[in-house]
């Protein structure tokens with residue numbers, strides 16, 4: 001993802017996380033302070049202190065919260081309420097008047113004491129406590145929603161680009177290892193593939209062979225039918241060769257119209273047979289040109305511990321001989337002994 005949108009996404013995400021945290025602490029506080037202000041507001045409208053009048057106003061506004069009526073109807077005296085947890089109460093200065101009782105809200109709770117004044121003189125106090133539970137529940141619901149939104153954003157801005165990056169990485173790796181026209185392995189991968197097969201062949205004592213083949217007069221095909229048709233020939237030839245090789249063989253586009261087969265468990269006689277079969281197959285294949293397409297091939301058995309480079313030189317020399325001998329044929333590379341003799 002580009003730098004700009006990533007910064008915006010990060011700011012957004014952290015903003016949401018911070019808001020969620022802040023709400024957990026803020027909502028209960030705001031909730032309590034609203035309730036306190038509501039009570040204080042009612043008291044401020046009373047010119048002369050009258051506990052009953054005040055509480056009736058309070059009850060009218062908030063019957064759920066205030067239980068004064070219950071206490072009054074029950075005719076409870078202060079002494080009788082002493083053992084009962086007091087939720088809110090207004091005491092006259094003589095301390096005799098109980099005007100409200102109720103169950104204390106289950107903790108955690110916040111409480112406050114508001115002084116009651118008569119002509120500026122404090123004559124009693126109103127004590128109120130607010131349960132944090134509803135406020136906490138609200139803040140947890142909001143915080144959870146924000147957390148879910150934050151997680152969604154993380155998935156959106158982090159996970160999806162990461163997946164795209166992985167896809168892009170594997171696409172780049174594929175491009176680095178394959179030829180774009182035919183989809184075959186390219187010559188850079190051939191080196192490591194050859195080394196692996198050579199090590200295996202040395203360790204388990206089997207033979208490894210190379211077959212290098214090249215389309216005959218391919219320039220003529222391009223010149224006569226056009227480059228696009230030439231590309232089509234390369235693709236069709238690839239398909240035919242892929243159907244011919246064994247699953248353990250590796251088919252590589254070695255150069256323009258040159259292909260290499262790395263063939264494990266193959267001795268020189270088998271390699272020559274394999275090459276001849278492929279040659280005949282291509283010779284019979286219809287490439288839609290109205291004329292035959294043929295290939296020339298060189299084969300070689302790789303000597304133990306030898307490098308790809310040295311074997312390519314040998315098999316290339318064999319292919320060159322096949323071309324010189326008239327094309328559409330297979331030639332075997334010289335063995336080390338034969339090369340020694342010719343020197």
Ligand SMILES: Nc1nc2c(ncn2[C@@H]2O[C@H](COP(=O)(O)OP(=O)(O)OP(=O)(O)O)[C@@H](O)[C@H]2O)c(=O)[nH]1
Nearest residue numbers: 214215216217218219220222227228230231256257
């Ligand atoms: N269409 C097409 N042509 C390519 C590609 N790569 C190489 N060539 C062509 O392959 C031709 C190879 O020509 P030469 O090296 O003269 O070989 P040739 O004509 O096949 O002759 P011999 O190999 O001697 O039989 C050239 O014309 C290249 O332009 C490709 O990817 N697509």
